[in-house]
Amino acid sequence: MEPILRTENLTIRFGGHTAVDHVNFSMPDKHFKSIIGPNGAGKTTFFNLISGELKPTEGEVYFKGKALSNASSVTRTRMGLGRSFQITNVFPNLTVLENVRLAVQSKEKIRYQMFSNYFSYKNLIEKAEELLDLVLLSGKEFVLASQLSHGEKRKLEIAMLLALDTEVLLLDEPTAGMSLEEVPAILDVIRHIKNTGDKTILLIEHKMDMILDLSDSIMVLFNGKLLADGSPQEIMDNETVQNAYLGGLYDDNLTES
Numbered sequence: 001m002e003p004i005l006r007t008e009n010l011t012i013r014f015g016g017h018t019a020v021d022h023v024n025f026s027m028p029d030k031h032f033k034s035i036i037g038p039n040g041a042g043k044t045t046f047f048n049l050i051s052g053e054l055k056p057t058e059g060e061v062y063f064k065g066k067a068l069s070n071a072s073s074v075t076r077t078r079m080g081l082g083r084s085f086q087i088t089n090v091f092p093n094l095t096v097l098e099n100v101r102l103a104v105q106s107k108e109k110i111r112y113q114m115f116s117n118y119f120s121y122k123n124l125i126e127k128a129e130e131l132l133d134l135v136l137l138s139g140k141e142f143v144l145a146s147q148l149s150h151g152e153k154r155k156l157e158i159a160m161l162l163a164l165d166t167e168v169l170l171l172d173e174p175t176a177g178m179s180l181e182e183v184p185a186i187l188d189v190i191r192h193i194k195n196t197g198d199k200t201i202l203l204i205e206h207k208m209d210m211i212l213d214l215s216d217s218i219m220v221l222f223n224g225k226l227l228a229d230g231s232p233q234e235i236m237d238n239e240t241v242q243n244a245y246l247g248g249l250y251d252d253n254l255t256e257s
């Protein structure tokens with residue numbers, strides 16, 4: 001079966017520095033893969049190449065077999081590749097519900113514009129409430145986005161990403177900047193989404209316990225290169241990975257969480 005997402009020799013150089021170096025990766029539909037690697041390994045740059053925010057120096061990204069080199073990031077989202085929103089996409093002076101409603105509306109406009117048959121306001125609100133339930137933000141509908149805690153804002157971003165209803169979700173360190181108490185809630189949210197069984201998820205995370213809990217497979221980037229790709233057990237047992245850094249990362253993480 002054709003993988004939903006794959007890269008071929010994906011490479012980007014910044015001046016003399018190769019941040020992503022001939023990475024060949026693929027993932028099947030409905031799979032959950034995490035990307036790990038030390039700081040500066042190229043994880044976010046790899047994401048930016050997949051989502052279209054950066055253009056490769058060499059190589060290609062394929063989504064359902066189609067080469068994406070000429071597709072903008074907006075086109076890629078429309079095709080089904082969704083990247084988690086940054087805080088800047090959230091309207092701070094609107095309520096949580098209104099933020100998600102607008103995201104649902106933008107998706108429905110795209111879907112229905114050919115028929116001039118927009119979703120009714122009631123349907124938009126229902127869909128937004130469903131998503132808030134999924135990200136465990138029920139009860140916060142009428143709170144202004146600016147008044148949410150950092151962890152709740154990250155949940156809101158995930159709800160807004162889900163509103164776009166893309167087949168693939170690219171989640172870049174959803175726990176970044178969170179307090180330790182907020183981490184289990186975001187883990188629950190991601191597990192919840194995974195358990196719905198209809199998304200392909202690619203996750204960048206530093207928290208090894210979270211990665212081991214969620215992932216069907218793990219890929220390891222090191223100095224821009226793909227060092228290993230396999231099941232969580234294979235990665236934990238992989239000597240090259242251990243020697244490169246995993247022992248240190250795992251220990252750091254244990255002390256962090």
Ligand SMILES: Nc1ncnc2c1ncn2[C@@H]1O[C@H](COP(=O)(O)OP(=O)(O)OP(=O)(O)O)[C@@H](O)[C@H]1O
Pocket residue numbers: 014019037038039040041042043044045046
């Ligand atoms: N626009 C850019 N211009 C120049 N160098 C860049 C640019 N973007 C990334 N880099 C460099 O590419 C390398 C990979 O960075 P990247 O942010 O992808 O790493 P990362 O694995 O996501 O790290 P972290 O875990 O710290 O987020 C780094 O050395 C970084 O300084």
